[in-house]
Amino acid sequence: MKLFLDTAEAAEIAALAASGLVDGVTTNPSLVHKAGRNFLEVVKEIAGLVPGPVSAEVVATDYEGMMAEARVLRGLAPNVCIKLPLTLDGLRATKALTAEGAMVNVTLCFSAAQALLAAKAGATFVSPFVGRHDDVGFNGMALIEDIRLIYDNYDFATQILVASVRHPVHVLEAAKIGADVATMPPAVLRQLASHPLTDRGLAAFLADWAKTGQSIR
Numbered sequence: 001m002k003l004f005l006d007t008a009e010a011a012e013i014a015a016l017a018a019s020g021l022v023d024g025v026t027t028n029p030s031l032v033h034k035a036g037r038n039f040l041e042v043v044k045e046i047a048g049l050v051p052g053p054v055s056a057e058v059v060a061t062d063y064e065g066m067m068a069e070a071r072v073l074r075g076l077a078p079n080v081c082i083k084l085p086l087t088l089d090g091l092r093a094t095k096a097l098t099a100e101g102a103m104v105n106v107t108l109c110f111s112a113a114q115a116l117l118a119a120k121a122g123a124t125f126v127s128p129f130v131g132r133h134d135d136v137g138f139n140g141m142a143l144i145e146d147i148r149l150i151y152d153n154y155d156f157a158t159q160i161l162v163a164s165v166r167h168p169v170h171v172l173e174a175a176k177i178g179a180d181v182a183t184m185p186p187a188v189l190r191q192l193a194s195h196p197l198t199d200r201g202l203a204a205f206l207a208d209w210a211k212t213g214q215s216i217r
């Protein structure tokens, strides 16, 4: 399972990328606004920090506009993945861009029917938003199960990129279902690595080691 960071904060990405655990990055217009950076500059910088796909979202809502913006974004770096909304124009642009060899992430997916269309359009990734589903009283993970089943039924190559992840359990559930990718805020990746018993055990080992008076160097 691939782990992506869902942020436009370049410093956070650089810090966590050093762990070797970050396979890619997703951004969206709200995250770019939060980072307070120039969109094209920050995408280019992030694309240099991770080897894998960096999703950059178009803001045009019509096919021609999406294609024009995609051309600009693709020119930033070879690992830029064009993020398109799950609309009919977005699906049309998905088909055209993938035919040109571009990576495409179809975002704002809230139903299995939408995910089926994204796969038929040839999307590299589809992004179902689990957290926003949970927010309105629907089990977001049930959507991931349905998409996994449908994609496996037809051997669709589109990767399920679990988005709107809010906590480590979302990542675990996604992994159990067999999702291809989970994208998460940096804090969630840190939470995945941490456990109070690890901290307590390490503190005890270090305290006992200090009592030995020894050094490994």
Ligand code: E4P
Residues within 6 Å of the ligand: 006, 026, 027, 028, 107, 127, 129, 131, 132, 163, 164, 165, 183
């Ligand atoms: C996906 O690519 C989106 O950027 C993101 O996961 C949305 O998450 P949110 O619902 O926490 O805004």
